[in-house]
Amino acid sequence: MRLSSLLIIAMTFFAAAVVSLVAANFSVKLIEESSEIGVRDALDDEGMTWAEVQADGLQVTLAGIAPTEAVRFKALTTAGSIVDAARVIDQMEVEAQAAIAPPRFSAEVLRNDSGISIIGLIPTTSDRESAIERFSDIVGKDNVADFLEQGDYPAPEGWEDALAFALTAMTQLPRAKASIEAGRVSITAIADSAEAKAAMENKLNRSVPPSVELMLDIAAPRPVLTPFTLRFQIDEEGARFDACSADTDAARTRILAAATQAGVIGTARCTVGLGVPTPRWADAVEQAINAVKQLEGGSVTFADADITLVALAGSDxxxxxxxxGELENSLPDVFALHSKLPKVLDPNEGPPEFTATLSPEGQVQLRGRVVDVSMRDLAESYAKARFGSEKVYTAARVADNLPADWAPRVLTGLEALAGLSNGSVTVTPTGLSVTGNTGNPDASSEIAAMLAGKLGEGSEYDIDVTYQEKLDPVLGLPSPDQCEAEIGEVLKTGKINFEPGSATIDASALGIMDEIAEILKRCGDIPLEIQGYTDSQGREEMNLALSESRAQSVLNELRARQVLTGTFTAKGFGEDNAIADNSTEAGREANRRIEFRLIRPNTVTTPEQTTLESIAQSGDTDGETTEQGSADE
Incomplete structure (x- = not known):
């Protein structure tokens, strides 16, 4: 009985334990589910659906990839608001962030009379010290203000080319600002004259690398015109300006419109400048041009406030x-009018005259009549001083009964001739005529101003000067590609020979060097590399040294001929880049050569990529090596 009671008690306790264990497990499961669901809902409410939640007993584990560190921390905070923060296990990761974008590199260089300042952010790969040193050489170390900062990021494409070009350009511009970006340079500058402006623009446009976009804004001050000159005429050749000046753009528009009404065809040139004698200049010019039109021919010349009106001979x-009369009454008070109606000359009466001609080759001939021997010697000396002693031929004779002002008129005519590329001047008792061609677009105006100032009031003169672009010393400059092509044409018929086994240029090649030098003098500052090559005979290092020396010899010969070589480099390539088979003598001779190549951005120095290969063989005839394995001959 006692044993049975004990068994019943034991079974009761066992049953209670089982019930308690089941209840405990159920409670833990309930807590896990409620914690996981609560945290999951809270994270979803915050938009963090990327997070994974798993409950294990009392612990809640968060996993997944958070977009940022801040979002990861927010997920932990959100979970901690549902369950005890100590129960939250963080197994989350943060998404790898994209590399930080490099900054926008830019720099600005300002140069004026007080010095140079440079400010901006440039890559650490740019040679900052070299740039500052270049500026210091120009204006002095104390006059360079360096405000540059550097960023440790790769230089963007086009940055180094833009920076190098801007630094070079600023060394040539005394008053300018350059703004530099990757692949782009903007330059604002001031030139001393319109000619200087054109020269600046031409030089910069020719030297800019193809990888760089160049924006130019070069201003030139208005010229001071002394005297303020205008000359308009109508003759058998039509209506035209020999010289035209205006004080404002509006005045120029009015003057050109009046000329068009009088018969001028096409676009006429009129210079806007300083020095006008009165603000009513355009009023007077309009009236004078209309007067010539009413006369159906003749000329009107303004020299400051003096006006000379000359009708055609034989006019009514x-x-x-x-x-x-109408013109005298309508002109502003400041102007003085001198009028002339020439008489018709007897065609059988030959008036005395003096002529000077200038040929395209620069030869000058003086013919006709002079007052006396001293006058002839003076004219000849003046011409030799202007055109060169070896280029003047004199055949003038002494004559009587010449006008008293004959001598100064002859000298004035020679001075006008000096403003032409070729042409002639004729002096007669009643007038002076200048005819020819020029590369100066303002030559006609300059000659007219000079004649008006030196011949005096009422003097008659005629100007027929034609501007030709090909004679313009600025526009006539060949492009770098044209220069390269011209050198190539020279080398098609000649060779740059070297003495065997030497870097000394053979005497037979000096004429070729003269021709190349003349071409390069016209080309100006072009980026040119003179490259030396050898054949494969001999030791490679000796061939490399020989090719370098030969390229340098060519560069030195150009310098000796007064060629500006600041943008030239000499480089040896030894036996690399062979263009023919080194196993034959003909092939080895072809490989021993000098090449002239333009330096272009990202140009690989291989023969195949040259726009036009300018190759001159070194002229070696044997190519044998010594027992010691010397460089190619």
């Missing part, structure tokens, strides 16, 4: 009197 006297 009554019409002349009427036109002149």
């Amino acid at each position: 006297q009554a019409n002349f009197d009427r036109v002149v």
